[in-house]
Amino acid sequence: MPLVKLNTPGGLTAPVADWPLLAEDAYVPPTGPVLVPLATWLAGRDTLKDRPDTGVWLAAGDDATALGDDLPAVVAIRFAAFTDGRGYSQARLLRERLGFTGELRAVGDVLVDQARFLTRSGFDAFQVAEGSDLVHFEAALGRFSVVYQAAADRATPVVALRHPSYWSAAE
Amino acid sequence: MYQYDTFDHQLLADRVAEFSDQVDRRLTGALTEDQFRPLRLMNGLYLEMHAYMLRVAIPYGVLSSRQLRGLAAVARTWDKGYGHFTTRQNIQFNWPRLTDVPAILQALADVEMHAIQTSGACIRNVTIDPFAGVAGDEIADPRPWAEIIRQWSTLHPEFTFLPRKFKIAISGAIEDRAAVRFHDIGLRVIRNDAGDLGFRVWVGGGLGRTPRVARELRPFLPAAQILGYLEAALRVYNLHGRRDNKYKARIKILVDEIGIDAYRDQVEAEWHAAGGPALVVPEAEIARVADFFAVPDYVTLPDATVELARWRGADSGFDAWMGTNILTHRAPGYAAVTVSLKPVGGIPGDITADQMDAMADLADRYSLGELRATKEQNLVLPNVRQDQLHALWSALRSLGLETANKGRVTDIISCPGQDYCSLANARSIPMAQEISRRFADRRRLDTLGPITLNVSGCINACGHHHVGNIGLLGVDKRGAEAYQLVLGGDAGEADSSIAQITGRAMTAEEAVDAVEVTAAVYLDRRQDAETFIQTFRRIGVTPFKEAIDAAR
Amino acid sequence: MTQQIVTASRLADGRVLFRAPEGWSTDIHDALVFTPEEAAAAVTRAQGEPTRVVGAYAVDVDDAGLPLLGRERIRVFGPTVAPYAAQLEA
Numbered sequence A: 001m002p003l004v005k006l007n008t009p010g011g012l013t014a015p016v017a018d019w020p021l022l023a024e025d026a027y028v029p030p031t032g033p034v035l036v037p038l039a040t041w042l043a044g045r046d047t048l049k050d051r052p053d054t055g056v057w058l059a060a061g062d063d064a065t066a067l068g069d070d071l072p073a074v075v076a077i078r079f080a081a082f083t084d085g086r087g088y089s090q091a092r093l094l095r096e097r098l099g100f101t102g103e104l105r106a107v108g109d110v111l112v113d114q115a116r117f118l119t120r121s122g123f124d125a126f127q128v129a130e131g132s133d134l135v136h137f138e139a140a141l142g143r144f145s146v147v148y149q150a151a152a153d154r155a156t157p158v159v160a161l162r163h164p165s166y167w168s169a170a171e
Numbered sequence B: 001m002y003q004y005d006t007f008d009h010q011l012l013a014d015r016v017a018e019f020s021d022q023v024d025r026r027l028t029g030a031l032t033e034d035q036f037r038p039l040r041l042m043n044g045l046y047l048e049m050h051a052y053m054l055r056v057a058i059p060y061g062v063l064s065s066r067q068l069r070g071l072a073a074v075a076r077t078w079d080k081g082y083g084h085f086t087t088r089q090n091i092q093f094n095w096p097r098l099t100d101v102p103a104i105l106q107a108l109a110d111v112e113m114h115a116i117q118t119s120g121a122c123i124r125n126v127t128i129d130p131f132a133g134v135a136g137d138e139i140a141d142p143r144p145w146a147e148i149i150r151q152w153s154t155l156h157p158e159f160t161f162l163p164r165k166f167k168i169a170i171s172g173a174i175e176d177r178a179a180v181r182f183h184d185i186g187l188r189v190i191r192n193d194a195g196d197l198g199f200r201v202w203v204g205g206g207l208g209r210t211p212r213v214a215r216e217l218r219p220f221l222p223a224a225q226i227l228g229y230l231e232a233a234l235r236v237y238n239l240h241g242r243r244d245n246k247y248k249a250r251i252k253i254l255v256d257e258i259g260i261d262a263y264r265d266q267v268e269a270e271w272h273a274a275g276g277p278a279l280v281v282p283e284a285e286i287a288r289v290a291d292f293f294a295v296p297d298y299v300t301l302p303d304a305t306v307e308l309a310r311w312r313g314a315d316s317g318f319d320a321w322m323g324t325n326i327l328t329h330r331a332p333g334y335a336a337v338t339v340s341l342k343p344v345g346g347i348p349g350d351i352t353a354d355q356m357d358a359m360a361d362l363a364d365r366y367s368l369g370e371l372r373a374t375k376e377q378n379l380v381l382p383n384v385r386q387d388q389l390h391a392l393w394s395a396l397r398s399l400g401l402e403t404a405n406k407g408r409v410t411d412i413i414s415c416p417g418q419d420y421c422s423l424a425n426a427r428s429i430p431m432a433q434e435i436s437r438r439f440a441d442r443r444r445l446d447t448l449g450p451i452t453l454n455v456s457g458c459i460n461a462c463g464h465h466h467v468g469n470i471g472l473l474g475v476d477k478r479g480a481e482a483y484q485l486v487l488g489g490d491a492g493e494a495d496s497s498i499a500q501i502t503g504r505a506m507t508a509e510e511a512v513d514a515v516e517v518t519a520a521v522y523l524d525r526r527q528d529a530e531t532f533i534q535t536f537r538r539i540g541v542t543p544f545k546e547a548i549d550a551a552r
Numbered sequence C: 001m002t003q004q005i006v007t008a009s010r011l012a013d014g015r016v017l018f019r020a021p022e023g024w025s026t027d028i029h030d031a032l033v034f035t036p037e038e039a040a041a042a043v044t045r046a047q048g049e050p051t052r053v054v055g056a057y058a059v060d061v062d063d064a065g066l067p068l069l070g071r072e073r074i075r076v077f078g079p080t081v082a083p084y085a086a087q088l089e090a
């Protein structure tokens, strides 16, 4: 399935080819692009981390913090069902706890109507269905101009807009 | 009351636009029902037996007269002229059209109301003590904290697809009137020895098919740190709560399975890793929100002891109402009044649009424009002058809203049951109506004293039967409706207990008889001034069981 | 022999519908009575009308064409509780 990426706030790039997800215990091809499972990455990190076209994919049950400090350039979090919200916590842990600055992809069962929750949690690339209309996706991204919480996207929460002096002191 | 600023209004406007778009896409087929269902549920829209049902949040149960008029207008314009107050301080409309829901949401937004997160696997409407801010036994007002939590939880990006729904309750008084130990997280406002404001935090309480009394997560959390701490508690649940079985997905099961100590360790570790005590709600924001709940300008009044005594002596109806429906107020000369939505033979929690408008007028006239919705499915006028109580009562009488039964056996809490709800095993409302008729006699009510009676149409326990002193649960007996009687539940923090089963399921008629037998056993066995629950605790369930079996 | 009707909710307003000779009807008297096999086929066909009906299923009925189960009867006739039971025609 194609992948779209955030470019400017609210905007999306044209679809590009997504990287394949390698199964657990599968043979790791000598070159990418490929996304390997967490266990494969942890076992072969020393060689894999120098490959620019090799990233990691996380299943819903994986501990995102296990990636530690030695981070790949691309991480994909796989949503087996869009109702399984573990990926949002994994994404925030990656961004806010581990300081991951690479590309964070939401892959699998991802709905347009979750776009805002995804970007707010730190995702900046999304798998979309073949031929899907990006107009809805972009509309969903631009839908909310106000947020009540601080999250991984660094959007300014309402409380900071209400009390600017407090926020600048805290930053 | 809290009043929206431009940010709050903007968020709601964006939300209405979003849902209107989602409805359009569903109607044209761009969204499948499977995709649309979680989206509509996140907006409180269910598809029930006869029609859609829209559940509107009454944030922590606090309503202005203007908002109540707004609800009346919704009932009249887009529904069938009535609404139903729920056990979670919300209101439900039973007949809206999907195509009208965007217009309804817009009308609600105009009065600063919404249906956001009234369903779905997300953080639900925070519930609190309906007497917050006016109760004589209050330690601190929970309303500002409920509003702060409401905002934080609204469209929270991380916690909108939790393993299951998540309910938070806050109580700020000595008597727990919010059932904090029966919520996913219960917060008890307290002061520590140094006099600082904070919360005692409970976790993993709940009803449903696995009723649990919450366990203590933290004896004291400084109040300003609440959001950071909740975020950690929710994150651990989001990551580790079970998702393989929806009956095991609530946080109570996670706490059961890993143990309260392990859960606590994980929450504390997560909280500290995220910044811990440094994550605070800014002083200025706490002050801003608290200002909306400042003590109103009460007139300095003496207690109206003499007039009240005279009116009570002259009118037995007023006397009975004063005996049950009035709570001591913090301000001398005032009272907090419960308006019972449980007339004899009525539908618990139902109110017509005309009654809503009339109640809004009474709130303006007698209660500084404010009302509360209670988890007992009644309304409260929180700020009534004692010297106006008789006038208020007379006005209520002309509306049929003067029933004197708060806390009595006919103050029945009931879910909609099979008359409306597609999950039900049995009807709840007719059961409540029949019991209400049987016990209607004033002397009987007074002799029985305080008793809670709860009816749920299925094990989901929306009628909170597990915490009723007397509880009835609808079960399915080969396609026919049947009821199980449970006894001894109590929702209060200090004495929380889950009701015990008395025996096998019965027909509706047998069940009503069994309630009569239960009342008789209590009257026969009680000592001195024992209440029902006190007698039950002393003698246990067996004497009740035996008498019920003998009567069958 | 088991007889069934097929019911669903109308997407636009959630009202109860019955499979009738000409499409769907809100009136139980229009409901077609099916064998279980025919009913199953009608339920499947209803999935082809996702912008019209939601949640189609088959219901066992008696010789008068009325549901056997109490729950389904309530669905047909509306809530059993007054005073609103009278308002259901709308």
Ligand code: SF4
Pocket (backbone or CB within 6 Å): B415, B416, B417, B418, B421, B422, B423, B424, B425, B428, B456, B457, B458, B459, B460, B461, B462, B463
């Ligand atoms: S307890 Fe059961 S029957 Fe009653 S409203 Fe809840 S789900 Fe419906």
